[in-house]
Amino acid sequence: QKEVEQNSGPLSVPEGAIASLNCTYSDRGSQSFFWYRQYSGKSPELIMFIYSNGDKEDGRFTAQLNKASQYVSLLIRDSQPSDSATYLCAVMGGGNKLTFGTGTQLKVEL
Amino acid sequence: DGGITQSPKYLFRKEGQNVTLSCEQNLNHDAMYWYRQDPGQGLRLIYYSQIVNDFQKGDIAEGYSVSREKKESFPLTVTSAQKNPTAFYLCASSIRWDFAYEQYFGPGTRLTVT
Numbered sequence: 001q002k003e004v005e006q007n008s009g010p011l012s013v014p015e016g017a018i019a020s021l022n023c024t025y026s027d028r029g030s031q032s033f034f035w036y037r038q039y040s041g042k043s044p045e046l047i048m049f050i051y052s053n054g055d056k057e058d059g060r061f062t063a064q065l066n067k068a069s070q071y072v073s074l075l076i077r078d079s080q081p082s083d084s085a086t087y088l089c090a091v092m093g094g095g096n097k098l099t100f101g102t103g104t105q106l107k108v109e110l
Numbered sequence: 111d112g113g114i115t116q117s118p119k120y121l122f123r124k125e126g127q128n129v130t131l132s133c134e135q136n137l138n139h140d141a142m143y144w145y146r147q148d149p150g151q152g153l154r155l156i157y158y159s160q161i162v163n164d165f166q167k168g169d170i171a172e173g174y175s176v177s178r179e180k181k182e183s184f185p186l187t188v189t190s191a192q193k194n195p196t197a198f199y200l201c202a203s204s205i206r207w208d209f210a211y212e213q214y215f216g217p218g219t220r221l222t223v224t
Contacts, residue, residue, distance in 0.1 A: 008150065043217055044153070088153070098155075
């Protein structure tokens with residue numbers, strides 16, 4: 001079992017729709033959870049982090065965390081073509097080590 | 111401008127040659143990291159350094175070496191012992207080791223070994 005799992009996609013959504021990206025993790029002791037956006041050929045960029053169960057909103061982005069289910073998600077409202085990218089879920093476990101998932105490719109179609 | 115620079119952007123080498131990838135930051139960050147990214151495999155940690163003159167192996171350190179003689183610099187050498195060196199290499203830094211989540215990434219170096 002991979003430590004951090006994501007569906008590789010591609011996930012296709014129409015412009016203006018809500019995109020929902022999901023991530024599960026295996027280490028129950030994980031404390032911090034992060035979403036990075038990576039455009040093709042570029043380096044990752046941190047867009048959201050969450051530490052507590054529940055929702056955290058920042059503009060069009062909402063991160064959701066459920067530690068009991070070991071599940072974290074990212075919602076992107078009013079999706080735009082510029083949101084088309086690969087979204088990496090990262091989980092921080094013991095020793096402050098950041099473990100990345102393989103990423104979900106999102107395509108926002110006109 | 112503050113940030114992390116990696117050079118070169120593209121690097122080509124023949125099999126059996128060692129190659130050194132540059133990473134420099136002017137953010138005054140204590141911690142620095144090297145990751146490797148392969149298609150469909152996400153980012154994997156090669157080495158990290160919590161502070162100058164100190165570094166630790168990550169998950170896939172075999173065939174790689176690093177040094178941290180200056181706070182600003184964390185070069186990565188890909189040796190001939192690395193069996194599959196062709197990959198996208200990313201350097202990152204954070205204020206401190208325990209602020210690992212706020213990692214700022216450099217633009218990356220794409221290494222091709224033939």
